[in-house]
Amino acid sequence: MSAVESAANIAVGFGVALATQVAVFPLFGLHASAGEHVAITGIFTAVSFVRSYALRRVFERLRQ
Numbered sequence: 001m002s003a004v005e006s007a008a009n010i011a012v013g014f015g016v017a018l019a020t021q022v023a024v025f026p027l028f029g030l031h032a033s034a035g036e037h038v039a040i041t042g043i044f045t046a047v048s049f050v051r052s053y054a055l056r057r058v059f060e061r062l063r064q
Contacts, residue, residue, distance in 0.1 A: 010049060017041045 018041045025032060032040065 010045065013048065014041060014045050017044060 018037060021032075021037055021041055025037075
C-alpha cells in the first residue's frame with residue numbers, strides 16, 4: 001500500500017501543480033502552451049520526487 005500511496009501522492013501533486021501553474025502564470029505575464037505546462041510540471045514533479053526520496057534516505061540513516 002505504500003507504493004499506491006506514493007503514486008497517488010505524485011498524481012495528485014502533479015494535478016494540483018499543473019492547475020496552479022495554469023492559473024498563476026498569466027498573473028505574471030507568462031504564457032505557455034498546454035504541452036509546455038505539462039513539461040514544466042513534469043520537471044518539477046521529478047525534482048520533488050528525487051528530493052523526497054533523498055530526504056527519506058537521510059532520515060532513515062539518522063534513525064539507525
